[in-house]
Amino acid sequence: MPVIRINDATFADLKSVATWLGTETPSQTVDYLVREKMDLLGLERDDVQEEVAHRDSPNLPSAEGALEFRSAPGLSFTRMLEASVDGQPQAKANWSAVLLEVITSTKKKTGMDATALSHELQVPSKPYEYASEGYKFLPDLGISIQGQSAQDAWKEIKRLADKHRVAVTVRFQWRENDKAQHPGRIGILRAGE
Structure with missing residues (x-):
């Protein structure tokens, strides 16, 4: 697994975003934000790591296609x-x-x-x-x-x-x-x- 270095201010911002998203680790937060941005841009992953990353993500799709969350997402609106x-x-x-x-x-x-x-x-x-x-x-x-x-x-x-x-x-x-x-x-x- 690659290691990424970020400055202290960005890490503090990442923790703030994690609280809002309800993610538990910096890795989950980054994964969530990257997936969200890729969805917004209409991009898809083409490697087998997607399934592993998806299992570790803060939410999983249920059988009915709903997102099932382990911790609360933003519930506004x-x-x-x-x-x-x-x-x-x-x-x-x-x-x-x-x-x-x-x-x-x-x-x-x-x-x-x-x-x-x-x-x-x-x-x-x-x-x-x-x-x-x-x-x-x-x-x-x-x-x-x-x-x-x-x-x-x-x-x-x-x-x-x-x-x-x-x-x-x-x-x-x-x-x-x-x-x-x-x-x-x-x-x-x-x-x-």
Whole structure:
């Protein structure tokens, strides 16, 4: 495998990009960026290394052609198509509803009261009724939670699901927007399995 030297500033930039892309190693980040640029230019690899590189990439195509991610990609400009929490399909499939269902499952599994549950969460929450600054009171949980972006909601869904063994699968699609990470493509994320 070839070795590439880059300056410290570029390496720092590479780490920042890796965080945004959700890649785990500099090699995965470079591979992802090169593949994305090649796709944009309409180029294809013609060597057998493509299959090996693809297996090490941060996402893999599923049988249905959706991208299945090991770590979260950029979720801006996405809409959720379907979701399940603990094997139960969610009637209202959006990032916020799935987060609330995972919090509900966490409360059921742990028996936490509102104060303990609020402290367990890493999203803004209060263990009492509060309806200002974007908070919404959830009487069944006894806490108020502030609204989250898709990216922040998934981060907390994954953290809680992995910690408390709540199986979550979401299938989503990027909108046809130039700012979306993969316009029009479908992605799958899993946690707690």
